[in-house]
Amino acid sequence: MSHLLRKPENNKLADGVTLVHEVTEENSDLHYVGFKVVDLEPNTSYDEKLTNLELCVVALTGKITVTDGYQSFSDIGTRESVFERKPTDSVYVSHNKTVTITANTKARVALCFAPSDKELPTKLIKAEDNGVEHRGKYNNKRQVHNILPDSDPSANSLLVVEVFTETANWSSYPPHKHDQDNLPNESFLEESYYHEMDPPQGFVFQRVYTEDRSLDETMAVENANVVLVPKGYHPVGVPDGYASYYLNVMAGPERIWKFHNEKDHEWIIDRD
Numbered sequence: 001m002s003h004l005l006r007k008p009e010n011n012k013l014a015d016g017v018t019l020v021h022e023v024t025e026e027n028s029d030l031h032y033v034g035f036k037v038v039d040l041e042p043n044t045s046y047d048e049k050l051t052n053l054e055l056c057v058v059a060l061t062g063k064i065t066v067t068d069g070y071q072s073f074s075d076i077g078t079r080e081s082v083f084e085r086k087p088t089d090s091v092y093v094s095h096n097k098t099v100t101i102t103a104n105t106k107a108r109v110a111l112c113f114a115p116s117d118k119e120l121p122t123k124l125i126k127a128e129d130n131g132v133e134h135r136g137k138y139n140n141k142r143q144v145h146n147i148l149p150d151s152d153p154s155a156n157s158l159l160v161v162e163v164f165t166e167t168a169n170w171s172s173y174p175p176h177k178h179d180q181d182n183l184p185n186e187s188f189l190e191e192s193y194y195h196e197m198d199p200p201q202g203f204v205f206q207r208v209y210t211e212d213r214s215l216d217e218t219m220a221v222e223n224a225n226v227v228l229v230p231k232g233y234h235p236v237g238v239p240d241g242y243a244s245y246y247l248n249v250m251a252g253p254e255r256i257w258k259f260h261n262e263k264d265h266e267w268i269i270d271r272d
């Protein structure tokens with residue numbers, strides 16, 4: 001199996017609390033992006049102590065209450081399945097705080113991390129504050145919910161976005177990369193993909209490859225898998241009959257999403 005593909009670990013932390021994924025600097029090649037998924041049964045809690053990391057808690061499914069010890073956001077989260085295709089609520093918390101997430105209903109929660117030493121206000125990012133975009137045409141159509149885009153200065157280096165790709169379509173396509181710290185032409189951002197499929201027995205293909213092909217991996221990605229993109233192009237192809245959801249976390253030295261399309265395939269954008 002590719003070292004960029006992560007299957008659910010389903011590590012039981014306590015009764016009703018399961019750590020589905022844990023991507024850290026220690027267990028991956030990533031230095032900027034950290035990512036966890038936690039499943040909570042009703043009335044159970046998960047604590048996350050932040051030291052030199054900032055965090056965006058995304059209520060993927062179910063209702064949760066999030067507190068940073070000072071402020072509390074109760075009963076947030078808008079959906080029972082990500083495939084309701086509507087935005088959800090999230091909470092941004094800067095470094096040095098302890099965050100408690102309590103489930104009001106059965107919930108799946110994503111924790112998106114990036115390095116930070118900046119004290120910034122804790123912020124509820126309401127579902128209705130997500131910028132919704134419809135990108136692409138023909139079989140390249142996707143719906144994007146911008147949770148923490150670079151136009152929102154609430155975070156130090158975190159960028160968070162969710163993407164729905166219709167059946168038999170492609171996204172993160174034509175292939176693009178953001179692995180050079182060369183602004184204003186391109187920014188360096190690591191990225192993680194948390195994938196779900198509808199119906200859940202589906203799969204998608206994701207290729208991660210660099211210009212010189214020293215990295216070139218094509219992965220069969222199943223429901224609740226995570227793909228890590230330390231560098232390179234990273235397109236996703238969705239087979240007929242299945243719809244795709246993914247949550248992206250991006251972070252790097254500068255909080256700017258400036259990508260470079262692979263020239264050979266850029267014509268895809270310009271078709272009439």
Ligand SMILES: O=C[C@H](O)[C@@H](O)[C@H](O)CC(=O)O
Pocket residue numbers: 135142144161163171172173178234248259
């Ligand atoms: O770099 C960003 C990510 O790869 C996705 O968010 C992607 O660009 C989504 C898309 O437009 O298809």
